[in-house]
Amino acid sequence: DAGVTQTPRHEVAEKGQTIILKCEPVSGHNDLFWYRQTKIQGLELLSYFRSKSLMEDGGAFKDRFKAEMLNSSFSTLKIQPTEPKDSAVYLCASSDWGGYNYAEQFFGPGTRLTVL
């Protein structure tokens, strides 16, 4: 079975550009998470979907960050407009929530974004 896939693996953007990151969860998983990882802040949750419904949009990240899940096997994270402080690794994770309290999350390889 394929794990979580993310594209592109690396992205370089100029300040003010719009970029779209893509994620395909593990087939059959119904929870999908977008995280940002930096050395200073560590891992921060950006957005969280359950069965394609947005459960959390990450509060402080609402402004320029928009995650969408148009079907159960594909999600995008749009950053518009990009700023240099957005430089980070963006990670996508999925889990198979079967109605229990918690389900193990599996991560993709990440997209390293550099904003100049």
Added chain:
Amino acid sequence: GDQVEQSPSALSLHEGTGSALRCNFTTTMRAVQWFQQNSRGSLINLFYLASGTKENGRLKSTFNSKESYSTLHIRDAQLEDSGTYFCAADRVGDNSKLIWGLGTSLVVNP
């Protein structure tokens, strides 16, 4: 405030030796995951525990929800064990979101 306190922040081991990493929780958690982040940045699942102890090869992990901690023991460390280790816990009532520790940077030396 901080809800997952991970220690130590950095650790150096010689091949063949072992040590323990620990996460203390300041609120009730219902499950914990441990990950290794390798040099390419990939997060590799090591353990998922809702209680008790699990073992996998040279690694062993324990989660005690009542006493609010989890440990990861590494024995007979190998060079490929180098990387950053994270614990992440699911807080009761928090709808599957993980609360992350800041990580332990492990270097295994020959």
